Amino acid sequence: MVFNDFLTMRHELILVCMILLVLIIDLCVSKANKTVMIPVAISLFLIHTIIGFLPAQSGVLFGGAYHSEPLTVLMKNILNIGVVIVLLQSAAWLQKEENREKISEFFMIMWATLTGMYFMISSGDFLMLYLGLELATIPMATLAAYVHHQTKSAEAGVKFILSSALSSGILLFGLSMIYGTCGSMYFDTIQTAYGNAPLQVLAFLFFFSGMAFKISLVPFHLWTADVYEGAPVNVTSYFSVISKGASAFILIIVLYTVFHSIAYLWKDVLYIISIITMVVGNLFALRQQNLKRFLAFSSIAQAGFLLLGLLGANEVGMTATIYFVLVYIFSNLGAFGVVSAIHAKTGKENISDYNGLYKTNPLLSLLMMLSMFSLAGIPPVAGFFGKFFLFTSAASAGYYWLVFIAVLNATISLYYYLMVVKAMFINKNDNPIPYFKSDAYTRVGLICAALGIFVIGFWSQIYEIITSLAFGVIK
């Protein structure tokens, strides 16, 4: 180990150091002014994000257990930007009386889960993948159960930890059989040793269902809506944006490298699951009244679209998927930002509460409209390009029927996204949410999300950068 090796894993190392730093600073701050921790932690994380963009050597460390390449660095940076926005949007909620005592814990736990995601993205063997997965889920359950006096929150926590424990048990059973047949946990060994014996196919199915739980693909999605509804708004936005984005990245890496030799198999699996996921997510999203549940099901449907890009099993599909995740992160953060700003002020989170919002809070409703358009994929906004690239990559791989079904689903989703817009702009309301001014953090967070939606949509270079990185990863 030399100094350069430390630079290679700077994301993980700095973040762990910052967790400890927050732990120590928290000891020096008196109980009365715990809110000081918010600017401290956010600025620490900003520094971390900036350092993440500095160029550093890529390499393979720990005999193959850890690897860093430009693409993984890009993925981590995308997640970092998302987390900055989430943190900014949570500030108002953290300042509330009942949360004051555990502000620093919020940051520490969230960063610990982020470290887990980093390790998953950079993992070079299944042991690290599993450890990263657990590091990203176990503390997350405590975030979901963060609010004491709300029974819903604790319920979300327990549902999340039990279902994720079950899913990692299933995943591990698959891993144990992969180990039995290949004799190693390292990705490079498994890649060459993986054949199509029935046991290996079965092992892959176990592994995949474990992963599907985490991304909430449809037969395994039952926990999603309850957890999203029960957890605090900002934690939900972290769940649905950062955690899901990270899992999608990992699925890309694992499917494209380790299981590349059985691509014909996982393509069939993905084909079926993506159709079911899109349809079920959409149908349930149609009938939701609670905005958090609505966003939960819409994010399930989005995950179905995401699988379309993976099906290509080539660089184009990979680029389209990463780009889609990027767009998804910003659009969803915009939507959740509005929901959390309104929830922090008024405690309301039903769609009908948003009736007539445009009259009282025009800026918030404009941002909400922008995010909804982006999620639905209406042309001028970033979401359109995300979906467009996905569809073209799937079509170029020959999946015309699937693209047809996906377009149908996108049209259905248009309906329910527009319902929210209609509620804000057209529906009348006798007592709408009164006008309020949100604090500086929230505003910066919302502006960042809006900027992201615009910039990604109009600055086409991003797509080219991702393409240039995607080539060379698939061996």
Next chain:
Amino acid sequence: MFYFLAAMVIVFSILTVTSRKVLRAATYLLFVLIATAAIYFLLEYTFLAAVQLTVYAGGIVVLIIFSILLTSRLSEKAPVASVRQQILSALAAGAGAVLTLLTILKYGFPQESVASEPTSAVQIGNALTSYNRDGFALAFEVISVLLLAAMIGAIVVARREKLKEEESNKEL
């Protein structure tokens, strides 16, 4: 010896998931874990067996029993799922088990163990601290972060808020 342990593991596993009394189920789980540790001893993985006994049987089961004592009334019977749901789950699990077993048996693993020395604690220690291939230094470090985060999280969840405590004191 092995067959006795195998029978013990299976029987007590079934009892764990079917017993109506929660505390008894926890005790059966303890037996399963101890029998598993005995299997590790048979396989000459003494270190792992010791860890299994202390952490799993000693730590987790005690934790579970404590929480049962905290949360349940002992005389009460745990509620069960409807018969229909039980049959469906049993069918699903049974079908899965048969399918998996058939696939495993068909794969044709070599059945005899390769002759090898029992693993010594020195070997384990070396592998644990090695950062080269087949070393586990990174995993060891990451799991310490995991334990720290889980600890912080558990404290956040389990800590009672001051405000609430004062209220309940007033009620008393």
Next chain:
Amino acid sequence: MTQGIPLNFFLIISTLMFFIGIFGFLTRRNLITMLMSIELILNAVNINFVVFNKYLYPQQLHGLFFSLIIIAVAAAEAAVAIAIIINIYRNFKSIDVDNVDEMKY
């Protein structure tokens, strides 16, 4: 000590145990017993890893270390889960799933 016992016997035990755990998770209606079913599942996985390590790949210790780490993670998982379950108990005065159902599907 395990001479003459085929590898498949161990695998049969662990697979049965795994699916007994799954069955328990599906049928149990009490949060702590659900947690216990998960412990069964993880234990079955551990047996798999250890036996593969011993019988097939004794040169390296991958299986052994994987089991060690699963045990450690299971401990963390159980601790967090029980912390949340106790928190639920304070709110609901019950930890049966049927009562923990404020949210509709």
